[in-house]
Amino acid sequence: xxxxxxxxxxxxxxxxxxxxxxxxxxxxxxxxxxxxxxxxxxxxxxxxxxxxxxxxxxxxxxxxxxxxxxxxxxxxxxxxxxxxxxxxxxxxxxxxxxxxxxxxxxxxxxxxxxxxxxxxxxxxxxxxxxxxxxxxxxxxxxxxxxxxxxxxxxxxxxxxxxxxxxxxxxxxxxxxxxxxxxxxxxxxxxxxxxxxxxxxxxxxxxxxxxxxxxxxxxxxxxxxxxxxxxxxxxxxxxxxxxxxxxxxxxxxxxxxxxxxxxxxxxxxxxxxxxxxxxxxxxxxxxxxxxxxxxxxxxxxxxxxxxxxxxxxxxxxxxxxxxxxxxxxxxxxxxxxxxxxxxxxxxxxxxxxxxxxxxxxxxxxxxxxxxxxxxxxxxxxxxxxxxxxxxxxxxxxxxxxxxxxxxxxxxxxxxxxxxxxxxxxxxxxxxxxxxxxxxxxxxxxxxxxxxxxxxxxxxxxxxxxxxxxxxxxxxxxxxxxxxxxxxxxxxxxxxxxxxxxxxxxxxxxxxxxxxxxxxxxxxxxxxxxxxxxxxxxxxxxxxxxxxxxxxxxxxxxxxxxxxxxxxxxxxxxxxxxxxxxxxxxxxxxxxxxxxxxxxxxxxxxxxxxxxxxxxxxxxxxxxxxxxxxxxxxxxxxxxxxxxxxxxxxxxxxxxxxxxxxxxxxxxxxxxxxxxxxxxxxxxxxxxxxxxxxxxxxxxxxxxxxxxxxxxxxxxxxxxxxxxxxxxxxxxxxxxxxxxxxxxxxxxxxxxxxxxxxxxxxxxxxxxxxxxxxxxxxxxxxxxxxxxxxxxxxxxxxxxxxxxxxxxxxxxxxxxxxxxxxxxxxxxxxxxxxxxxxxxxxxxxxxxxxxxxxxxxxxxxxxxxxxxx
RNA sequence: GCGGGCGUGGCGUAAUGGUAGCCGCAACGGACUUAAAAUCCGUUGGGAGAAAUCCCGUGCCGGUUCGAGUCCGGCCGCCCGCACCA
Numbered sequence: 001x002x003x004x005x006x007x008x009x010x011x012x013x014x015x016x017x018x019x020x021x022x023x024x025x026x027x028x029x030x031x032x033x034x035x036x037x038x039x040x041x042x043x044x045x046x047x048x049x050x051x052x053x054x055x056x057x058x059x060x061x062x063x064x065x066x067x068x069x070x071x072x073x074x075x076x077x078x079x080x081x082x083x084x085x086x087x088x089x090x091x092x093x094x095x096x097x098x099x100x101x102x103x104x105x106x107x108x109x110x111x112x113x114x115x116x117x118x119x120x121x122x123x124x125x126x127x128x129x130x131x132x133x134x135x136x137x138x139x140x141x142x143x144x145x146x147x148x149x150x151x152x153x154x155x156x157x158x159x160x161x162x163x164x165x166x167x168x169x170x171x172x173x174x175x176x177x178x179x180x181x182x183x184x185x186x187x188x189x190x191x192x193x194x195x196x197x198x199x200x201x202x203x204x205x206x207x208x209x210x211x212x213x214x215x216x217x218x219x220x221x222x223x224x225x226x227x228x229x230x231x232x233x234x235x236x237x238x239x240x241x242x243x244x245x246x247x248x249x250x251x252x253x254x255x256x257x258x259x260x261x262x263x264x265x266x267x268x269x270x271x272x273x274x275x276x277x278x279x280x281x282x283x284x285x286x287x288x289x290x291x292x293x294x295x296x297x298x299x300x301x302x303x304x305x306x307x308x309x310x311x312x313x314x315x316x317x318x319x320x321x322x323x324x325x326x327x328x329x330x331x332x333x334x335x336x337x338x339x340x341x342x343x344x345x346x347x348x349x350x351x352x353x354x355x356x357x358x359x360x361x362x363x364x365x366x367x368x369x370x371x372x373x374x375x376x377x378x379x380x381x382x383x384x385x386x387x388x389x390x391x392x393x394x395x396x397x398x399x400x401x402x403x404x405x406x407x408x409x410x411x412x413x414x415x416x417x418x419x420x421x422x423x424x425x426x427x428x429x430x431x432x433x434x435x436x437x438x439x440x441x442x443x444x445x446x447x448x449x450x451x452x453x454x455x456x457x458x459x460x461x462x463x464x465x466x467x468x469x470x471x472x473x474x475x476x477x478x479x480x481x482x483x484x485x486x487x488x489x490x491x492x493x494x495x496x497x498x499x500x501x502x503x504x505x506x507x508x509x510x511x512x513x514x515x516x517x518x519x520x521x522x523x524x525x526x527x528x529x530x531x532x533x534x535x536x537x538x539x540x541x542x543x544x545x546x547x548x549x550x551x552x553x554x555x556x557x558x559x560x561x562x563x564x565x566x567x568x569x570x571x572x573x574x575x576x577x578x579x580x581x582x583x584x585x586x587x588x589x590x591x592x593x594x595x596x597x598x599x600x601x602x603x604x605x606x607x608x609x610x611x612x613x614x615x616x617x618x619x620x621x622x623x624x625x626x627x628x629x630x631x632x633x634x635x636x637x638x639x640x641x642x643x644x645x646x647x648x649x650x651x652x653x654x655x656x657x658x659x660x661x662x663x664x665x666x667x668x669x670x671x672x673x674x675x676x677x678x679x680x681x682x683x684x685x686x687x688x689x690x691x692x693x694x695x696x697x698x699x700x701x702x703x704x705x706x707x708x709x710x711x712x713x714x715x716x717x718x719x720x721x722x723x724x725x726x727x728x729x730x731x732x733x734x735x736x737x738x739x740x741x742x743x744x745x746x747x748x749x750x751x752x753x754x755x756x757x758x759x760x761x762x763x764x765x766x767x768x769x770x771x772x773x774x775x776x777x778x779x780x781x782x783x784x785x786x787x788x789x790x791x792x793x794x795x796x797x798x799x800x801x802x803x804x805x806x807x808x809x810x811x812x813x814x815x816x817x818x819x820x821x822x823x824x825x826x827x828x829x830x831x832x833x834x835x836x837x838x839x840x841x842x843x844x845x846x847x848x849x850x851x852x853x854x855x856x857x858x859x860x861x862x863x864x865x866x867x
Numbered sequence: 868g869c870g871g872g873c874g875u876g877g878c879g880u881a882a883u884g885g886u887a888g889c890c891g892c893a894a895c896g897g898a899c900u901u902a903a904a905a906u907c908c909g910u911u912g913g914g915a916g917a918a919a920u921c922c923c924g925u926g927c928c929g930g931u932u933c934g935a936g937u938c939c940g941g942c943c944g945c946c947c948g949c950a951c952c953a
Contacts, residue, residue, distance in 0.1 A: 012953075025935045122905065161917095174950095197880095215871080215872095216947085216948080218871075219871065219948085220870090220871090220948060220949080222870095223869090223870070223871095223948080223949060223950095224949080226949095227953065228952075228953090230953080251953080252952095252953065253953060254952095254953065255953075266953090294889045306951080320920090330951095331951085332951040332953090333951080333953080334951075334952065336952085337952045337953075338952075338953065340952095341953090343953085344953085345953095349953070350868080350951085351951055351953080352952095352953085427952080427953090428952095429952055545947085545948090548948080549948090550948095593951085618911070653879090653890090653891070653892095654879045654880060654883065654890085654891060654892080655879060655880075656880080659873095660878095661879085662878095662879075664878095664879090664892080666892060666893070667879080667891085667892065670891065670892060671891095673905090673906095674891090676905090677906090680906085689909090711913095722889090723879090723880075723881090723890090723891095724881080724889095724891080727880085727881075727890035727891075728889090728890080729890095730889095730890050730891070731890065734890090736906090741907080741908085748883095807886080808886090809885070809886040810886090811885085811886080811934070812931085813933080813934085814885095814932095814934045814935095815934095816885095816886045818886095819886060839919095840919095840920085843920090848881065851933090852933065854885095854934075855934090856885055856934095859885050860884095860885045860886080860934080862885080862933050862934060864933050864934095
């Protein structure tokens with residue numbers, strides 16, 4: 001039969017127009033139906049979509065369409081994370097205005113996403129650079145200020161010398177700026193901070209109530225928050241001559257049990273004590289400079305030996321009268337953690353022992369493995385760090401001797417607290433979130449600096465504080481602070497002359513609440529309470545694991561801050577999180593290390609060479625698609641050549657969604673061939689009589705298979721096992737193909753025809769979430785008048801899904817020797833009798849003694865024999 | 868260094884402690900065709916055998932179990948995250 005090929009070029013735009021006209025994906029609150037909010041991490045409008053987007057949005061779309069078919073009221077919105085540095089770089093490099101650059105990119109990418117046939121509610125679209133979005137961000141910031149969640153303080157910050165802006169701790173990767181890759185410097189600047197640390201404990205403990213988040217992400221957040229329990233206490237200080245100083249030295253420790261092993265104290269080079277003493281101590285001043293120059297990059301830290309500079313003062317041991325510990329400024333002590341000061345116990349800490357060896361300080365073991373003679377227990381070069389507190393005992397520690405580590409900690413804490421010199425403290429690694437950026441293309445921070453009134457928030461009636469359009473990028477730094485007039489305003493409080501804040505927000509603020517704005521994108525409040533109550537939390541959130549800490553931690557904090565200020569009624573934004581793998585592709589390079597397009601690489605006699613120049617090529621490995629490695633595949637080209645359905649199908653096939661998927665030309669062609677195969681099957685079936693549905697024998701096997709497919713694929717899609725669902729769709733289509741191949745039987749039996757028709761209808765509905773355009777086209781061809789998008793998920797009938805016959809494997813001593821088809825739930829004795837009649841089993845048992853018979857109902861019979 | 872994950876055919880992968888390798892890709896053989904493409908049918912973990920069938924096989928070593936890819940212990944390898952956090 002000469003069926004015309006399926007033509008995606010006509011079909012796909014046709015159905016996209018149909019859905020658009022029917023407003024199929026626009027959603028409203030509807031209390032009569034269960035809601036389901038599917039969200040994929042919204043894109044940065046960098047220019048064009050890439051394959052990673054295709055994979056991410058395809059997964060979300062399958063879930064959205066599937067849930068829709070199952071009767072859920074689905075919200076599936078899309079927008080743009082539109083502020084950020086690349087727009088400014090384009091302005092600097094090409095003279096394009098960041099705004100026009102951004103909105104043009106959005107237009108391009110919107111068109112590309114539409115060509116994918118995504119079931120998105122475009123009526124809710126917004127970009128974070130729209131004043132109608134960021135005005136609410138500004139309003140909420142003012143509320144956060146009033147609620148005590150905002151602080152402005154001078155602090156040592158991460159300065160990116162290339163982007164000329166401050167970065168948050170989370171945005172410094174291996175000592176380099178996350179975007180520019182430049183080595184980050186330390187600078188002191190007045191900055192705005194959001195007090196995320198106020199929620200450190202809650203952000204940590206609530207992780208236990210997010211069972212549908214990947215364990216990996218929860219662990220990463222847990223480590224990032226870094227809770228530790230210890231003590232803060234204060235040493236008395238004395239000078240060289242033993243005269244007591246007026247001030248003390250406060251340190252943080254988690255090992256107060258080792259206090260008798262202390263042999264020195266160390267403070268950060270940036271500690272106030274170190275700074276002040278440096279004024280009269282040249283060696284110390286030089287040391288401070290040296291430490292600052294070292295920077296924060298990973299290599300430097302790794303290589304730097306533990307070094308210090310004696311301050312010439314001493315800490316008095318709190319328990320041992322007359323014992324004094326020299327105080328150093330040391331390069332391994334961080335100002336940002338604890339008190340920026342510590343006591344060193346070399347015997348039980350790697351850093352401390354390195355330091356002690358370098359400066360010939362005593363190494364006093366105070367903890368020993370249980371059962372070891374304290375008199376002979378020595379530590380010389382490696383510290384003893386016990387893994388299990390209760391396997392160790394205290395030694396050389398006066399009143400602590402013989403105690404476990406746990407008991408010793410409790411005892412020391414009790415004594416410190418009784419003496420009023422210390423208290424138990426909980427410390428976090430998490431720092432407050434510095435949100436000031438010295439950039440133009442971001443949301444203006446809505447405050448005014450007034451000489452008389454200080455910092456004054458902009459009244460809400462005057463929001464948004466809009467970005468000026470007339471800016472110049474002719475010199476480094478922030479164009480807003482160079483703008484001639486923008487920052488000059490009257491103080492909202494006293495009316496006198498004042499200046500606007502010229503810093504803008506970190507763009508991670510924009511993406512910290514967009515999920516909530518999608519529930520009511522046009523509301524006059526940041527979030528409409530009723531809409532948020534109906535839709536939130538997001539039921540399924542999907543994105544890359546690279547946001548495990550940054551975006552996902554900030555959003556969790558933001559939900560809490562919005563809750564506190566009455567903008568939201570929940571703390572956790574995302575009920576279920578899925579992190580998908582990357583799209584990777586093979587790479588090639590020349591001997592000189594130049595990357596070569598995979599399309600230019602050909603294999604000749606087993607060796608790779610350049611198709612045009614003939615130059616020998618080195619296979620560079622399969623890596624994440626990136627422009628620099630020239631292994632990018634453009635989604636537009638794929639959609640043009642094969643169609644969106646093929647691209648979507650490929651992205652879901654074979655590889656489990658959390659793993660990296662390798663893009664291959666052969667795989668794409670395989671997916672394309674399958675679309676054509678579906679088309680042929682459907683055309684063949686459409687030409688058959690419909691037949692009748694019955695339980696008659698000749699159609700039964702097929703009906704069982706198709707009903708089981710319905711149930712199994714629903715289960716797979718509920719659990720995001722797209723690759724399994726696709727394998728089952730192949731199985732079903734193989735079964736239909738086999739039935740069609742037996743023309744004689746098919747033409748004779750109307751029940752078989754009925755089974756084939758039903759199976760094919762199911763096939764179309766089952767694949768519809770993945771290949772929506774093809775499904776619509778096939779659905780019409782099969783004689784349906786409705787659209788697939790308005791058709792519910794098919795019903796799997798129990799009597800076909802339930803199995804009545806099972807294949808039981810027969811093992812002898814655990815080795816499979818035969819199998820037998822028996823009614824489900826067969827009587828054990830009858831089964832045993834049948835098994836013993838099998839030729840293979842008789843042979844295997846010959847001359848052996850049956851010792852035991854293990855029967856796992858409907859599964860396995862294991863005959864245990866001896867000689 | 869600390870934490871986590873993963874090792875299964877030529878490749879991507881599948882397998883509630885119960886027949887290891889579903890499904891796909893690639894490859895090979897065949898049908899159709901003047902020919903090719905497309906399509907359809909078949910074979911495809913390794914080894915022995917004419918066949919029935921048997922032996923071996925899920926990174927390595929050991930354990931638990933009637934039975935281990937799966938659970939436990941110890942190695943090896945790869946990947947990811949954090950990293951001077953006191």
